[in-house]
Amino acid sequence: MALIDLADLRLLLAAGIIVLVGWVAWSIMADIMIQRKYRFPNLVPGLPLIGNALQIPKIDQGPYLQKLGRQYGEMFTLKFGSTYWVVANSRRVAYELLEKRASIYSSRMSLPMAHHIVSGEKRMVLMPYGESWRLQRKLMHQVLNISQQRIFKPFQDLESRALMYELLEQPQNWYLSLGRFSSSVILNVTFGRRTSHGDPRFLAIFKAQEEFVPYTMPGASIVDSFPFLARIPVLKKFQPWRWKGDAIYERTITAFKQFLDDLERRVKEGKQKDCFMTQLLASKEAKFTRDETAFIAVTLLEAGSDTTRNSLLEVVAGTALYPDWVPRARAELDEVCGKNAERLPTFDDIERLPMIRAAVKEAVRWRPTNTQTGVPHALTADDEFEGYRFPKGTVVTWNQWAIANDPNEYDQPERFYPDRFLDEELDKPQKGHLGFGAGRRMCVGYNVAASNLFIAISRLIYCFDIEQDQAHPIVVDKPFPLTAVVEPYKVKFKPRSDAHRRLIIRECQEAAVIDSKA
Numbered sequence: 001m002a003l004i005d006l007a008d009l010r011l012l013l014a015a016g017i018i019v020l021v022g023w024v025a026w027s028i029m030a031d032i033m034i035q036r037k038y039r040f041p042n043l044v045p046g047l048p049l050i051g052n053a054l055q056i057p058k059i060d061q062g063p064y065l066q067k068l069g070r071q072y073g074e075m076f077t078l079k080f081g082s083t084y085w086v087v088a089n090s091r092r093v094a095y096e097l098l099e100k101r102a103s104i105y106s107s108r109m110s111l112p113m114a115h116h117i118v119s120g121e122k123r124m125v126l127m128p129y130g131e132s133w134r135l136q137r138k139l140m141h142q143v144l145n146i147s148q149q150r151i152f153k154p155f156q157d158l159e160s161r162a163l164m165y166e167l168l169e170q171p172q173n174w175y176l177s178l179g180r181f182s183s184s185v186i187l188n189v190t191f192g193r194r195t196s197h198g199d200p201r202f203l204a205i206f207k208a209q210e211e212f213v214p215y216t217m218p219g220a221s222i223v224d225s226f227p228f229l230a231r232i233p234v235l236k237k238f239q240p241w242r243w244k245g246d247a248i249y250e251r252t253i254t255a256f257k258q259f260l261d262d263l264e265r266r267v268k269e270g271k272q273k274d275c276f277m278t279q280l281l282a283s284k285e286a287k288f289t290r291d292e293t294a295f296i297a298v299t300l301l302e303a304g305s306d307t308t309r310n311s312l313l314e315v316v317a318g319t320a321l322y323p324d325w326v327p328r329a330r331a332e333l334d335e336v337c338g339k340n341a342e343r344l345p346t347f348d349d350i351e352r353l354p355m356i357r358a359a360v361k362e363a364v365r366w367r368p369t370n371t372q373t374g375v376p377h378a379l380t381a382d383d384e385f386e387g388y389r390f391p392k393g394t395v396v397t398w399n400q401w402a403i404a405n406d407p408n409e410y411d412q413p414e415r416f417y418p419d420r421f422l423d424e425e426l427d428k429p430q431k432g433h434l435g436f437g438a439g440r441r442m443c444v445g446y447n448v449a450a451s452n453l454f455i456a457i458s459r460l461i462y463c464f465d466i467e468q469d470q471a472h473p474i475v476v477d478k479p480f481p482l483t484a485v486v487e488p489y490k491v492k493f494k495p496r497s498d499a500h501r502r503l504i505i506r507e508c509q510e511a512a513v514i515d516s517k518a
């Protein structure tokens with residue numbers, strides 16, 4: 001017997017059509033009203049209703065927005081469903097909006113897929129401006145600010161020694177070693193543990209991150225273009241975007257709760273070193289649920305490891321392709337550490353190594369992979385700027401890949417050329433580029449990132465020659481793949497001399513013995 005007869009079915013269909021037509025008419029009207037009341041810069045033509053949602057490629061969005069920037073000028077607008085995205089195509093506009101007007105440009109857009117579903121509203125990077133974000137930002141700042149460097153430095157020293165030894169002994173795994181270094185520093189600080197190659201716990205984290213990042217890109221999910229879809233009360237099983245999103249959330253939270261369980265077991269056994277998470281769990285002030293606590297750790301590990309790994313990939317590729325900066329850097333390094341590999345550079349040498357400090361900034365500017373389309377901010381009040389009017393809720397991002405590669409912004413932008421940062425802002429790692437973002441949402445870990453890069457780059461350049469494999473030219477006209485387990489390009493690491501090889505064995509071998517269970 002049919003559960004529903006034909007007449008009912010027709011009625012249901014008619015009701016559905018009426019709702020759909022009503023919604024289409026309402027959306028068109030709402031859009032006309034918005035366009036009458038507000039004024040957006042250069043709207044990139046798109047389709048009715050969905051706007052530009054189908055135009056954005058699934059990968060390499062940075063080079064795509066760069067093309068749009070060349071066509072549409074210093075600011076342009078994309079539309080994803082009912083949401084307007086203003087893209088700043090110069091540092092000038094990005095600073096004017098995100099930095100100078102930070103009090104109203106510091107929220108995040110509503111991302112039902114990336115924030116609500118995939119992150120259970122607990123990933124701080126995506127949180128809207130408000131109390132939850134403020135609490136977590138304050139907590140992160142306490143761990144990551146410059147006065148905490150004394151806590152990070154011993155780990156950065158240890159892990160960069162291990163990196164040198166791994167590059168000497170297993171140069172074929174160079175890209176895994178860069179990833180291990182980046183992850184292990186932040187894992188030490190967060191969980192008091194080191195990580196080794198192929199550590200399954202970290203592979204789970206990278207997997208979670210690789211699954212999450214694409215959903216932060218413009219127009220990545222239908223429900224982000226049409227947030228009202230997420231509010232329609234239909235069973236989860238009729239919301240196809242949830243099938244994947246819920247599974248990603250489950251995998252992420254499971255991986256991180258395992259870290260927490262493990263930590264608590266080790267505390268009981270008296271084996272756990274003091275670290276950020278032991279302090280957080282013991283704190284009487286910090287009142288976070290277990291899932292929130294897990295996501296605080298997720299945020300630190302995710303935000304701190306893959307970004308650093310990618311910047312190191314940029315240095316290595318940049319040095320292989322444009323090695324002319326190396327002799328200038330080595331002149332400084334040899335002056336400090338000896339021409340004959342007397343000792344490794346350390347943090348105490350920082351004042352005497354301006355070229356390395358400049359290379360740190362160039363590493364963050366050159367060919368940015370992780371944040372190739374910026375990290376979108378959202379406006380919390382209506383605003384006017386240079387004749388334009390933006391409504392509250394407008395998404396504003398900076399065209400990161402385009403700006404970093406724009407000859408109007410940087411002389412010969414395609415060149416890896418640290419000298420460009422040898423200026424009065426050399427000691428401010430966040431200035432002169434948009435690699436760490438801008439305004440109140442600027443990367444809270446930039447001091448840690450800069451010191452990670454300083455110690456790794458100084459030791460790399462002092463100890464190794466980095467050469468391109470001529471049979472496999474390095475391709476840099478698009479971002480490297482996001483995944484940590486695939487070799488992004490071919491490159492050769494050779495110790496500079498036999499003395500440097502002996503130095504690595506003498507000073508780094510011990511650091512490379514990693515007991516990730518300890």
Ligand code: HEM
Pocket residue numbers: 124125126137140144186299300303304305307308311364371375376377434435436437438439440441442443444445446448449
């Ligand atoms: C070279 C390495 C790094 C790069 C290029 C980088 C870049 C960025 C960018 C572009 C943002 C968004 C800024 C904005 O919205 O204006 C961000 C946010 C953030 N970063 Fe980093 N980052 C790096 C390393 C780190 C490290 C080492 C940590 C922590 C250990 C960290 C923690 C965070 C956090 C927690 C946020 C979210 C801030 C918020 O939403 O308020 N980052 N980062």
